[in-house]
Amino acid sequence: MDFDLSPEQRLLAEGVDSFFAGTFPLSRVRQACYAGQPGSLDDLDAMSLHEMLVPEEYGGAGGTILDVAVAAERLGAAAAPGPFLGRALAGYAITIAGSDEQRARWLPALAAGERRATVAIGEPGDRWTLDAMGMGGRHLTGEKRNVLVGDGVDLAVVVLADGLAVVELEAGGVTVAGVDVLDRTRPMATLLFDRPEHERLTGGAEAAQLVLDLGAVLLAADAYGGAAQCLDLAVQYSQVREQFGATIAHFQAVQHQLADVAVDVLPARGMYWYAAHAMDCARDDASGFASLAKAHITERYVAAARRTVEIHGGIGYTWECDLHFFLRRAVFDRAYLGSPETHRQRRADFQLAGV
Amino acid sequence: MDLTYGADSERFRGEVRVFLEERWRPSDNPVDVAAFRKAAIDAGYLYRSIPRRYGGSEQPADVLRARVIREEFTAAHAPMELRSLGTQLLVPTLLEAGAEWQKQRFIEATIAGEIKWCQGYSEPGAGSDLASLRTRATLVGDRWVITGQKVWTSFAHEADYMFLLARTDPDAPKRNGISYLLVPMDQPGIEVRPLRQITGESEFNEVFLTDATTGADWVVGEPGAGWHVANATLQHERAWVGDVAESDHLLNSLIRLARRTPGPGGRPWIEDPRVRSRLMEVQGYVEAHRYSGYFQLSRALKGEPCGAVGLTNKISNTNIAERIAAIAIDLLGDASLLPHTGAGRPAEVGAERWMYQYFGSLGSAIAGGASNIQRNIIAQRGLGLPREQEK
Numbered sequence: 001m002d003f004d005l006s007p008e009q010r011l012l013a014e015g016v017d018s019f020f021a022g023t024f025p026l027s028r029v030r031q032a033c034y035a036g037q038p039g040s041l042d043d044l045d046a047m048s049l050h051e052m053l054v055p056e057e058y059g060g061a062g063g064t065i066l067d068v069a070v071a072a073e074r075l076g077a078a079a080a081p082g083p084f085l086g087r088a089l090a091g092y093a094i095t096i097a098g099s100d101e102q103r104a105r106w107l108p109a110l111a112a113g114e115r116r117a118t119v120a121i122g123e124p125g126d127r128w129t130l131d132a133m134g135m136g137g138r139h140l141t142g143e144k145r146n147v148l149v150g151d152g153v154d155l156a157v158v159v160l161a162d163g164l165a166v167v168e169l170e171a172g173g174v175t176v177a178g179v180d181v182l183d184r185t186r187p188m189a190t191l192l193f194d195r196p197e198h199e200r201l202t203g204g205a206e207a208a209q210l211v212l213d214l215g216a217v218l219l220a221a222d223a224y225g226g227a228a229q230c231l232d233l234a235v236q237y238s239q240v241r242e243q244f245g246a247t248i249a250h251f252q253a254v255q256h257q258l259a260d261v262a263v264d265v266l267p268a269r270g271m272y273w274y275a276a277h278a279m280d281c282a283r284d285d286a287s288g289f290a291s292l293a294k295a296h297i298t299e300r301y302v303a304a305a306r307r308t309v310e311i312h313g314g315i316g317y318t319w320e321c322d323l324h325f326f327l328r329r330a331v332f333d334r335a336y337l338g339s340p341e342t343h344r345q346r347r348a349d350f351q352l353a354g355v
Numbered sequence: 356m357d358l359t360y361g362a363d364s365e366r367f368r369g370e371v372r373v374f375l376e377e378r379w380r381p382s383d384n385p386v387d388v389a390a391f392r393k394a395a396i397d398a399g400y401l402y403r404s405i406p407r408r409y410g411g412s413e414q415p416a417d418v419l420r421a422r423v424i425r426e427e428f429t430a431a432h433a434p435m436e437l438r439s440l441g442t443q444l445l446v447p448t449l450l451e452a453g454a455e456w457q458k459q460r461f462i463e464a465t466i467a468g469e470i471k472w473c474q475g476y477s478e479p480g481a482g483s484d485l486a487s488l489r490t491r492a493t494l495v496g497d498r499w500v501i502t503g504q505k506v507w508t509s510f511a512h513e514a515d516y517m518f519l520l521a522r523t524d525p526d527a528p529k530r531n532g533i534s535y536l537l538v539p540m541d542q543p544g545i546e547v548r549p550l551r552q553i554t555g556e557s558e559f560n561e562v563f564l565t566d567a568t569t570g571a572d573w574v575v576g577e578p579g580a581g582w583h584v585a586n587a588t589l590q591h592e593r594a595w596v597g598d599v600a601e602s603d604h605l606l607n608s609l610i611r612l613a614r615r616t617p618g619p620g621g622r623p624w625i626e627d628p629r630v631r632s633r634l635m636e637v638q639g640y641v642e643a644h645r646y647s648g649y650f651q652l653s654r655a656l657k658g659e660p661c662g663a664v665g666l667t668n669k670i671s672n673t674n675i676a677e678r679i680a681a682i683a684i685d686l687l688g689d690a691s692l693l694p695h696t697g698a699g700r701p702a703e704v705g706a707e708r709w710m711y712q713y714f715g716s717l718g719s720a721i722a723g724g725a726s727n728i729q730r731n732i733i734a735q736r737g738l739g740l741p742r743e744q745e746k
Binding site: 252 | 360419628635636638642643644645653657663664667729735739740741
């Protein structure tokens with residue numbers, strides 16, 4: 001029994017933290033995402049987090065799902081910009097669903113950062129689940145929304161009702177339309193498909209579902225990192241802001257608000273750990289648990305981010321305060337890949353089936 | 356990441372199973388149960404932290420084995436340790452701070468169920484602010500003479516002894532003048548009056564002490580050190596209420612209630628998407644609590660601290676019980692208008708047990724450190740916010 005991170009995973013988390021503290025603090029997130037000076041994210045790329053799941057034989061890190069989830073948690077805590085989720089899922093999709101030939105063709109390029117791929121999942125009408133998807137079959141026709149892009153992404157793995165397909169974004173028959181987004185750390189585009197050239201991965205709907213499950217786990221991990229960071233920021237601010245002749249940390253109303261956030265957020269960490277671990281071990285409950293963790297933790301994040309803004313008072317409500325990065329990410333994590341309601345119903349169908 | 360118990364623990368599990376198959380025949384007869392417990396102690400499965408000379412099985416601390424034992428005994432519906440104020444709160448305190456004669460006289464008799472205890476902490480003017488208690492104890496010759504009033508004293512009406520906190524040095528600072536005394540209940544200076552609880556039962560009482568006495572050496576730890584002795588006990592109490600098994604039991608019972616209770620359209624509530632969503636929302640909290648528990652256990656095994664999350668267990672449990680209660684009264688509908696009955700494990704039979712749980716879940720928000728006190732503890736000890744000023 002050791003339900004804890006390994007020493008290597010703790011080092012990984014510390015490494016990501018120290019990179020962001022030194023090279024990519026919130027002031028740079030602001031510049032890149034909220035002050036119109038995008039700049040390059042290449043130094044972020046040097047950490048090679050995106051292709052952690054790609055097997056070593058193809059030049060990746062051959063990491064576990066828990067490894068990449070731990071990285072996602074720390075990226076969440078840093079409000080890290082870029083299409084990490086899309087890139088991690090794309091690498092995973094080709095790894096689990098590609099034929100040997102497909103893997104050999106795409107994975108080394110992804111691992112080396114020469115090609116950058118994302119995943120296209122959601123369809124108009126909040127359709128994120130395989131059974132709700134319209135796209136599928138032999139020809140790619142239709143619309144994928146909210147596709148994570150930017151940072152040189154030029155390839156997409158398209159999630160279909162019956163499997164996965166790889167498409168060049170430059171290909172004829174693909175239209176990429178950038179959209180304005182709420183969470184500017186995660187730029188998105190709408191993709192229109194009109195029978196472009198594409199290549200089906202060998203894996204079918206089962207592999208596509210695994211991609212969605214991993215997405216849910218990584219969003220849950222991001223949400224935990226962000227929520228715990230909000231709690232830290234609120235605790236720190238309460239210890240410097242003075243009113244009525246004392247720091248507001250002295251007031252029981254504030255202490256109890258913060259304690260309630262702690263009770264809400266801190267126990268949830270093990271949930272995304274287990275969700276990742278269950279996928280690593282291919283446990284029967286992995287898919288339903290991923291949904292439950294995603295629903296639970298992203299809701300905790302939204303609540304924690306809102307409470308943190310409130311504890312900051314007027315300054316928290318300004319554009320100049322960094323807190324809205326987290327609130328926006330919280331809303332993103334909550335809605336992306338399906339609402340808490342959608343995921344709870346999914347888990348209910350697993351858990352409450354039969355009599 | 357390793358959620359398995361390891362080969363050694365699994366071997367041990369096999370031994371426990373063999374023992375249960377050979378020795379446990381389901382029975383409600385107290386004689387059979389006592390004989391089984393005796394055999395289980397001899398085999399090293401119960402009262403593991405208590406030395407043999409005090410009636411325990413004196414096993415090295417091993418959380419994993421303890422867990423395996425609990426799992427196997429629960430699966431076989433075999434009786435485990437008595438869960439009483441004496442076994443859960445007093446015995447650990449005596450083991451930590453008691454005099455040798457106290458251990459010999461009280462521990463074995465308590466774990467065998469031969470003597471019963473009540474806890475004399477709260478007073479009418481000292482609830483969450485326990486250290487402001489005013490019950491006085493004065494040493495007169497070789498006896499402590501005790502005068503004061505205790506309240507919310509569970510099982511005082513059937514207890515043989517009370518472990519209580521009394522002020523023995525009124526001039527010392529608030530927390531330093533308190534002593535932890537053991538007091539026989541059967542004496543003229545003690546009057547027990549039952550209090551009727553919100554559930555209608557009378558489990559707790561007020562206890563009036565008027566020149567009640569106990570022996571000079573019936574103090575646990577040094578005179579004046581009672582606050583620290585008691586705090587050790589309170590920590591045992593908080594660990595007691597932090598278990599996920601009770602939440603699992605309650606939520607599974609609620610799901611069974613939703614399966615068998617028809618909603619407005621005549622179909623079982625379990626088919627209603629809103630009910631399914633609410634059940635899964637609680638399931639989320641239960642899973643968070645479960646895996647937080649595994650994490651804390653793992654850190655304890657390694658001797659590493661687990662941070663503020665280690666202080667959230669009691670309130671998490673309470674919150675889960677309250678969420679479950681809120682769903683239960685919606686499912687019950689008009690049945691919630693009927694009277695409720697029944698102590699014991701809630702929620703297995705009819706609506707009346709669920710309404711008992713509905714009221715009872717409030718008790719856990721108050722007993723053993725009220726939720727607002729838990730919030731103070733989390734904020735101050737967990738998050739490092741300033742301690743309140745003593746007024």
